Amino acid sequence: GAVVSQHPSRVICKSGTSVKIECRSLDFQATTMFWYRQFPKKSLMLMATSNEGSKATYEQGVEKDKFLINHASLTLSTLTVTSAHPEDSSFYICSALGTSGSADTQYFGPGTRLTVL
């Protein structure tokens, strides 16, 4: 099956620093990747759609200058949380669009738990 990895799995940083999270599709090429955020006991919230070679499309309410997304290759997308603050502490999950049979399916990475002190 399609495998998506994320690195790091956990990160603790000081307020004001920037954190980069990598998302890789290991055994398939993904022209489209997605970034989600999930707060405890809440549903997945789509932050942005990342397309290889073009600018990401951000959901309403998500600051594009704070959450920088780069999708430089067909297997790698990165999310950089700039000037992180405690309220940015959350579970960040990426997914990559792959093909299962004849249909496109999202395959999720294992997630990155960010704690901002």
Place this chain on the structure above:
Amino acid sequence: QKEVEQNSGPLSVPEGAIASLNCTYSDRGSQSFFWYRQYSGKSPELIMSIYSNGDKEDGRFTAQLNKASQYVSLLIRDSQPSDSATYLCAVEGGSYIPTFGRGTSLIVHP
């Protein structure tokens, strides 16, 4: 505004019973339907996908889709404690961007 509704639960069933999880959606143009399982502190894992009306079976899991009534359900037969998790329903209408429900918490007690 596309909406996907799920009862948050928790749904509690005894081991060996059938667990029935339901999901309704608002967009009649929806084409693809997915069920994900999410353990606490982990990311979602795809369990089933269904695209046409009727039932689709995979092992102990059966997805049921009724587009006329705009609902999709997931049945888990012979429920096991390891099935205890949150089950997310996702609905996609051709844009490759699914809308997720809030999830239903399932507890299977021995």
